[in-house]
Amino acid sequence: MTDWLRPHPIIPVVVADRSDIGADLAQALDAGGIACAEITLRTPHALELLAAMSAGAPRGFVVGAGTVLDEEQVNRAADAGATFIVSPGYDPAVVDRARALGLAVLPGVATASEVQRARRDGLDAVKLFPADRLGGLAMIEALAAVFPDMGFVPSGGVGPDNAAAYLAHSAVPAVSGSWLAPRRQLDAGDLSGVTERGRAALQARAA
Ligand code: 3PG
Numbered sequence: 001m002t003d004w005l006r007p008h009p010i011i012p013v014v015v016a017d018r019s020d021i022g023a024d025l026a027q028a029l030d031a032g033g034i035a036c037a038e039i040t041l042r043t044p045h046a047l048e049l050l051a052a053m054s055a056g057a058p059r060g061f062v063v064g065a066g067t068v069l070d071e072e073q074v075n076r077a078a079d080a081g082a083t084f085i086v087s088p089g090y091d092p093a094v095v096d097r098a099r100a101l102g103l104a105v106l107p108g109v110a111t112a113s114e115v116q117r118a119r120r121d122g123l124d125a126v127k128l129f130p131a132d133r134l135g136g137l138a139m140i141e142a143l144a145a146v147f148p149d150m151g152f153v154p155s156g157g158v159g160p161d162n163a164a165a166y167l168a169h170s171a172v173p174a175v176s177g178s179w180l181a182p183r184r185q186l187d188a189g190d191l192s193g194v195t196e197r198g199r200a201a202l203q204a205r206a207a
Contacts, residue, residue, distance in 0.1 A: 011176035016186035019048035023056025032198030040066040054081025125151035132157025144171035
């Protein structure tokens with residue numbers, strides 16, 4: 001399964017509209033054992049946040065871009081220091097551009113047809129989005145039965161109550177979600193609890 005995901009079973013999805021928290025957020029996550037973050041390109045200052053995080057992150061911490069919808073956003077994310085690209089849906093142009101730049105890519109799927117296309121394009125992991133609306137673990141069971149060589153990263157509705165259950169499935173190399181660093185907190189510059197939630201999520205997975 002996709003090697004880059006292996007050390008990152010829990011991917012924090014970051015939606016925030018300020019860039020001054022970049023280094024501190026990376027350090028808070030890292031202190032809890034979470035060495036990555038997906039900065040979603042949904043807010044006006046997202047690329048600045050990505051760049052600040054990438055520049056101020058501890059050694060080994062990887063920063064990616066989420067909600068990447070086109071090739072130009074892939075270019076901008078790469079310029080800002082992203083090493084992986086996440087999309088909500090499946091767009092071969094985004095996948096191709098990310099790969100051309102040497103970036104890891106995790107496109108979203110919601111149907112068997114999209115998984116099949118991802119497989120044809122040589123991918124061995126996809127994001128399942130929105131996982132909760134699609135049926136959660138039952139959907140993963142159904143897809144994994146017909147695509148045994150594909151990894152599924154559920155996103156959407158993942159949190160402390162279900163992350164460990166998803167991760168216990170052999171087809172799930174990682175989960176992603178915004179619960180570790182919720183937007184309302186980040187926009188207020190409040191990083192309290194980020195480290196603890198990361199640590200708790202990793203402990204729940206190990207239990
Ligand atoms: C997203 O892109 O917003 C992710 O799927 C996170 O969803 P969540 O806020 O439900 O964790």
